[in-house]
Amino acid sequence: MNKILIAAKYLVIAGIIGFAAFQITMHKSDQRKIMIVHSYYNDMPWVNEIDEGVARALDNHRGESSKIQIRTHYMNLKNHPDCDYYSNQAHDAYLNIKNWQPDAIVIFDDLAQALVGFNFTHFQVNADETTRRKTAEEMLPWLMNSGQCTDKKKANGESLTLEDFSLHVTRETMAMGEYKPTIIFAGVNGTITRYGYDHANHVFGIFEHKNYEAILDTLVTLKQSLNSEATVVRQLNDTSATAQVLVDLNDNGNQKTSVENIWHSKGLVESEKISANDFYEWRDSVIQADQNNEMLLISNYQNLTVDICDNQQITMFSNALTDSHCLVNLNDIPDEAPNTNQCTRFDICADALIQWTDLNSTQFPPLGTNTNFVSDGGMMTLVVSGIEQGEVAMEKALTALFDTTQTIENSKANRFAIGLNQSLLEYRNISLPAIYPSYSKELGRFINFSETQYFSRELNTNNEQ
Amino acid sequence: MTQTLHSHDQTLRKNISQLLAWVFAASIPFISYFLLININSETYSLNHQQALFLSMVSSAVVMWALRLVPDFVPGLSLLIMVTLLDLVPQSIAFSGFVSEIFFLVLGVFVLAGLLAESNWLPFLESVAFNKGSSLLVRGVAIIGLGITLTLIVPSPLGRSSMVYPLLNRFLGPTTKKTNTLLSLIHIHAATLFSTVFLTGNPLNFVLLSMLEQQTQNRFQWLGWLKAGSVTCLVLAIGIMVFFFLGSRLASTEVSYESESKEQDVNLKSKDWGAAILYGFMFLAVLTRSVHQLPLVWLIMALALTVFYFSGMTLVSLRQRVDWPTLIFIATVVAWGPILDFLELNQWLAKLAVFLVPLFESGIALGILGTAALIFVVRLFIPGAPAFLLLASTLIPFAMNQQGITISPWLIGFIIVTLSEGFIFSYQHGVPSQVLSDLDSDKIPFNLRTFLASNLFFWLVRLTAILASIPLWHSMKLV
Incomplete structure (x- = not known):
C-alpha cells in the first residue's frame, strides 16, 4: 500500500513537471526568432544608433515581445580589416544562423550583406547556379578592396577565391535545403544587385543612400x-x-x-x-x-x-x-x-x-x-x-513575421x-x-x-x- | 625540548611571513595607484577611477598569489569596494550573480553532488578492484574514470577526491614506483581533460561568460568539444604513452599478490535515477539544434528534479556543492562588464601588443609566445586568478587588435588549457591535495619523478594545442 502511495505521489510530481515542460514547448514553438547581424561592433556610435532604433521598433510592438526571440551578432569588421578575418567571421555567422535557424535575419551595412546575406539568399527559379556564381565572383574584388587585405595569398600575388570569403554558391554547400529566412537589409549604400538580392523574393530593406x-x-x-x-x-x-x-x-x-x-x-x-x-x-x-x-x-x-x-x-x-x-x-x-x-x-x-x-x-x-x-x-x-535604419529594418522584420498579409516595400533613408x-x-x-x-x-x-x-x-x- | 623549540621556530617564521604578506597586500594598492595615476604616455594614461580599480585589483592579486584567504574573498571584497566607492553601478558589479553562468555552474554542481552521493563510484571501484590485479587494468581504470568524471563533474579537485579511494586501494607500502606511476596517472587524468569538455572545469564557464553572445552560442557543449577534439586526442595519447612507458619501469618491481575479492556493491533505484538524469543532460546537449533551449535552464531544471524526487537531502546539498567556488565564479564573471564600464579593456588589450609581431609571423609562434607568458604568470599566481587576468587582457586583445585573426574563444581556450597545467604542486589544488593525502596515508612516493612528469605533461598540453592548429584553421578560428 505504502509503495502505491509513494508511486502515486511521484506520478503527480512527474505530472507537474510534464505540464510545465509542455507549456514551455508550446510557448517556444509559437515564438519567432530574429537574428540581427552587424558588420561592425558596438564600439562604433553608428552601431549603437542602429541598436537604439531596433529597441524603438521593439518598444512599438511591446504586445508581441513575448513572441520574439532576438540574438545579435557583431562581426567586428572595422577593427579587423583583413581578408582572413572577414572569412572567419562570415563562417562564424553562417554557423550561428544555420544552428539557430532564425525566421528573419536583419543585416546592417554593406559588408555583412555580402558575407552573410548572400549565403542565405534563395535565387528564384530562373536564376541558376551560374548566376549565383557570377554574383559571388563579382563581389570578390569589391570585398578585397574594402578589406585592405593583408592576406598572405594576396601578398603573394594569388587571387582570393569564393572559399576564402566563405561564399557558398552551390545548393549543396548552401546546405540550407528549404530553410528560407526573411532577409531584411539596412545600411546599404549602393545597389542590392551586388548581393544578388534582386534575384530573390524574400529580401526587403532600407537603403542608406545620401539624400x-x-x-x-x-x-x-x-x-x-x-x-x-x-x-x-x-x-x-x-x-x-x-x-x-x-x-x-x-x-x-x-x-x-x-x-x-x-x-x-x-x-x-x-x-x-x-x-x-x-x-x-x-x-x-x-x-x-x-x-x-x-x-x-x-x-x-x-x-x-x-x-x-x-x-x-x-x-x-x-x-x-x-x-x-x-x-x-x-x-x-x-x-x-x-x-x-x-x-x-x-x-x-x-x-x-x-x-x-x-x-x-x-x-x-x-x-x-x-x-x-x-x-x-x-x-x-x-x-x-542610424536610428532610422535600425527602427525601419526591425519594423519590416516584424511585419514580415507577424503581418503576412502586408506587402513589404524597400524604403529610403x-x-x-x-x-x-x-x-x-x-x-x-x-x-x-x-x-x-x-x-x-x-x-x-x-x-x-x-x-x-x-x-x-x-x-x-x-x-x- | 629541541622539538618544541623547532616547532616554536616554525610558528614564529610562519607568523613573520604571514605578517609580511599582509603588509605587502596592504601596501601594494597605494604603490600601484601612485604608479598608475602618474603614467604619462598618451596610450597608457589612466583616470582616477581606472587607477583606483586596478590598484584594488593588485591587492586582490597579492591575496590570491600568497593564498592569504580563500579565493572568493578578495573577489567579493573587490565587488563591495567598487560598489561602495561608486566606481561601477551595483547592477554591473554583481551581474555575475544573476548571469546564466552562475546558474549553469550551480546546476552542474548539484548534478555532480548527486553523482558523488550515489553508489556508482563504489560500484565502479569494486568492479575495477575485483578485476584490477594487473597494472594495466589498474592504470586504464584510473584513466578511464578520470576522463569519464571530467565529462560530468566540473571540478578537478572534486573528481580527484572521488577517485582517490580507488587509487588508495591500488597502492602498496612496498611498491614505490607503481605508487608514483598510478598517483601521477590519477593526478593528470583528473586535470588533463578538464578544458576539452565544457563541463570539466568551472573556469570554462567563466571563459564562456567573457565572450560575446554569438560566440557563446557557438561554443556550447558540443561546439566546444568539436574545437577541442584534436587537443583531447593528443592529450589522451600523451597520458597513454606516459602510462605504458612508466609501467615498463614499474613492472620490474615485485608483483603484488592478488587482493582478496570483496562483495559487489548493489545499485539502488536512486542510482538509476542519477544515471537517467545524466542521460537526459547528454540528450539535451546532443539535441540542442532541435529544441533550441538554452543549456543553462535545462540543467537547472534537471538539478531541481533531483529535489522534486527527493534525490538529495539538504545536508548533502550543503556538503556536496562547492559553494566557495560558485561564489568565486559569480564574482569574477562581473569582471568583463566592470572592465567594459571603466573602459579598461582597451587599455589591457594594449598591454599585449608585444605579442602582435609574433602572431603576425605565424599563428604557431603567437601561441608559443602566449604559452610562455602563461607559464611565467602561473609560476606566481594560482590557476583561476591567473586565467582571469590573462583572459581579461588577451580576449579584448584578440577582439580589437588589428592584424590578429585568432578567435577570442580560442585564445581563452589556450589560456585555460595551459594555465590548468602545473610543474610544482603548489600551482594546482589536485597535486597538492593528492601529495598531502599520500603523505598522511604514509604511502612512499618519488617526488623527482613527479616534477619531471609534470613538465612532460605541460609539454603534452602545448603539443596538443599546436597540433590542433590545422583543425582550427579548417574551423576558421585562426
Whole structure:
C-alpha cells in the first residue's frame, strides 16, 4: 500500500513537471526568432544608433515581445580589416544562423550583406547556379578592396577565391535545403544587385543612400550665408568600400538622371568625383578645389595613406607617429617623390586630415556626410540617421513575421542627424538659419549631434527591388 | 625540548611571513595607484577611477598569489569596494550573480553532488578492484574514470577526491614506483581533460561568460568539444604513452599478490535515477539544434528534479556543492562588464601588443609566445586568478587588435588549457591535495619523478594545442 502511495505521489510530481515542460514547448514553438547581424561592433556610435532604433521598433510592438526571440551578432569588421578575418567571421555567422535557424535575419551595412546575406539568399527559379556564381565572383574584388587585405595569398600575388570569403554558391554547400529566412537589409549604400538580392523574393530593406536634396539644400544655405559665388560641387573620398559604392550608384543610369534634375533645380553643378588614392592626390584635390571655388563634399577619409620614399623623412615620420600609428604632421609631408622600392607607407590620422582639409579650404567649408566628420574637426556634417535604419529594418522584420498579409516595400533613408562645430561657424562668419544651431545645441548622445526629420520628396525613379 | 623549540621556530617564521604578506597586500594598492595615476604616455594614461580599480585589483592579486584567504574573498571584497566607492553601478558589479553562468555552474554542481552521493563510484571501484590485479587494468581504470568524471563533474579537485579511494586501494607500502606511476596517472587524468569538455572545469564557464553572445552560442557543449577534439586526442595519447612507458619501469618491481575479492556493491533505484538524469543532460546537449533551449535552464531544471524526487537531502546539498567556488565564479564573471564600464579593456588589450609581431609571423609562434607568458604568470599566481587576468587582457586583445585573426574563444581556450597545467604542486589544488593525502596515508612516493612528469605533461598540453592548429584553421578560428 505504502509503495502505491509513494508511486502515486511521484506520478503527480512527474505530472507537474510534464505540464510545465509542455507549456514551455508550446510557448517556444509559437515564438519567432530574429537574428540581427552587424558588420561592425558596438564600439562604433553608428552601431549603437542602429541598436537604439531596433529597441524603438521593439518598444512599438511591446504586445508581441513575448513572441520574439532576438540574438545579435557583431562581426567586428572595422577593427579587423583583413581578408582572413572577414572569412572567419562570415563562417562564424553562417554557423550561428544555420544552428539557430532564425525566421528573419536583419543585416546592417554593406559588408555583412555580402558575407552573410548572400549565403542565405534563395535565387528564384530562373536564376541558376551560374548566376549565383557570377554574383559571388563579382563581389570578390569589391570585398578585397574594402578589406585592405593583408592576406598572405594576396601578398603573394594569388587571387582570393569564393572559399576564402566563405561564399557558398552551390545548393549543396548552401546546405540550407528549404530553410528560407526573411532577409531584411539596412545600411546599404549602393545597389542590392551586388548581393544578388534582386534575384530573390524574400529580401526587403532600407537603403542608406545620401539624400542629395537635403545635402544640396544645406550647401545652398551655406552659400547664401557666405555670399559665395560657388556653384560647383565636388565629392572627395578615399578608395574604401563605402566610398566606392557611392560612385557606383551615381553611375547607375536612372538614378543619375533624377539626381541631376535635383542638382539643376538648386542651381548647382556636380563636377567629377575624386577617389583619392593617397594623401598626395587628396592634397592636390583640396588645393585645386579651393582655387576653383568648388564646394567639397566628403564621406570617407579614414583609410588614406601616404608613401614616403626618402630615408631621412621616413625616420622623421616614423618618430612622429601617434599611438594609433598614424601621421598628424601633414604640413611636413613633402611633394610626391617618384616611387622607389624603399618607400614606406604611413596611415594618415583621420582627424588630422579633416582639420587640414578644413583649414586649407579657404573659400568654402567642406561639408561632411559622415558621422565622425565634426568630431574629426570638420565644420558641419549631414548624416543618415542610424536610428532610422535600425527602427525601419526591425519594423519590416516584424511585419514580415507577424503581418503576412502586408506587402513589404524597400524604403529610403529619410531622417538626418546634423552635426555642427559652432566655433568653426563663427570663425567663418557663417550664420545659419536658427534651426541648424538649435538642433546642434540640442545635443544627443554624441557631440554636436541631434536627430531631425528631413522629409525628402520621393525619388520616383527608384526601381531597386 | 629541541622539538618544541623547532616547532616554536616554525610558528614564529610562519607568523613573520604571514605578517609580511599582509603588509605587502596592504601596501601594494597605494604603490600601484601612485604608479598608475602618474603614467604619462598618451596610450597608457589612466583616470582616477581606472587607477583606483586596478590598484584594488593588485591587492586582490597579492591575496590570491600568497593564498592569504580563500579565493572568493578578495573577489567579493573587490565587488563591495567598487560598489561602495561608486566606481561601477551595483547592477554591473554583481551581474555575475544573476548571469546564466552562475546558474549553469550551480546546476552542474548539484548534478555532480548527486553523482558523488550515489553508489556508482563504489560500484565502479569494486568492479575495477575485483578485476584490477594487473597494472594495466589498474592504470586504464584510473584513466578511464578520470576522463569519464571530467565529462560530468566540473571540478578537478572534486573528481580527484572521488577517485582517490580507488587509487588508495591500488597502492602498496612496498611498491614505490607503481605508487608514483598510478598517483601521477590519477593526478593528470583528473586535470588533463578538464578544458576539452565544457563541463570539466568551472573556469570554462567563466571563459564562456567573457565572450560575446554569438560566440557563446557557438561554443556550447558540443561546439566546444568539436574545437577541442584534436587537443583531447593528443592529450589522451600523451597520458597513454606516459602510462605504458612508466609501467615498463614499474613492472620490474615485485608483483603484488592478488587482493582478496570483496562483495559487489548493489545499485539502488536512486542510482538509476542519477544515471537517467545524466542521460537526459547528454540528450539535451546532443539535441540542442532541435529544441533550441538554452543549456543553462535545462540543467537547472534537471538539478531541481533531483529535489522534486527527493534525490538529495539538504545536508548533502550543503556538503556536496562547492559553494566557495560558485561564489568565486559569480564574482569574477562581473569582471568583463566592470572592465567594459571603466573602459579598461582597451587599455589591457594594449598591454599585449608585444605579442602582435609574433602572431603576425605565424599563428604557431603567437601561441608559443602566449604559452610562455602563461607559464611565467602561473609560476606566481594560482590557476583561476591567473586565467582571469590573462583572459581579461588577451580576449579584448584578440577582439580589437588589428592584424590578429585568432578567435577570442580560442585564445581563452589556450589560456585555460595551459594555465590548468602545473610543474610544482603548489600551482594546482589536485597535486597538492593528492601529495598531502599520500603523505598522511604514509604511502612512499618519488617526488623527482613527479616534477619531471609534470613538465612532460605541460609539454603534452602545448603539443596538443599546436597540433590542433590545422583543425582550427579548417574551423576558421585562426
